[in-house]
Amino acid sequence: MKKLFFIAALLTLTAAASVAQQRSNDEITREIKRLGVQKMDVTFDAASKTSKIMAVSENFSNSDANAAGVLAMNFAMGLFYPGEAITTTPQSIHLTFWVLTKKPRFAENHHFTVDLDGRTIDVGDARYAAKPNQNMEYLNFDIPLTDLKAIGAGRDVLFKIGGRRFDPAQSQLKLIRAISGVVDLSSGR
DSSP, X not given: OXXXXXXXXXXXXXXXXXXXXXXXXXXXXXXXXXXXXXXXEEEEETTTTEEEEEEEOOOOOHHHHHHHTOSEEEEEEEEEEETTEEOSOOSEEEEEEEEEOSSOXXXXXXXXXXXXXXXXXXXXXXEXXXXXXXXXXXXXXXXXXXXXXXXXXXXXXXXXXXXXXXXXXXXHHHHHHHHXXXXXXXXXX
16 A cells, blocks of 8 residues: 555656746746846747747957958857747757848858866857858857856856957846856756
8 A cells, every 4th residue: 555655646747847947938937037138028829830939140350350351240049849848958049140141151150169167168060051142151050058158157258269259248147147047947947
């Protein structure tokens, strides 16, 4: 009898833990508002029954853009998931740098590293795309959530893309912290 009670209790706790290990779109929206993050939202597409979290940063500084030979550059991060709740913590987040430039600057070299508090995270080469008629380049990465969280928590952070340096603003790091926090189900919000 004790064994049967123990198994029933274990199954109840497991079921309760699995319910707690999800975050609904409404909960995510409330968390984004609580964090005071701009340009980050959650949408649900009823036709495909999928949700999307997307965050768009402000531009990097004009001095960084000018030194890289581009007109402007920012980044966006996001992910898709089935339904109206995240049920598992994603292993990676999609990160895309949007580069406004009259001529391609990153076609030949789009390797991305992050200098972070005395160590280097090597994110790798981008999946590169360009729209020359729109003066745009896109540098696409899938970055591990653990690396994204480390970047957001960093004190001394420098992005190096294609040999060019970009110093993320505090608002950009706040955005990275926000998205990595709301999708991490182990964070216990």
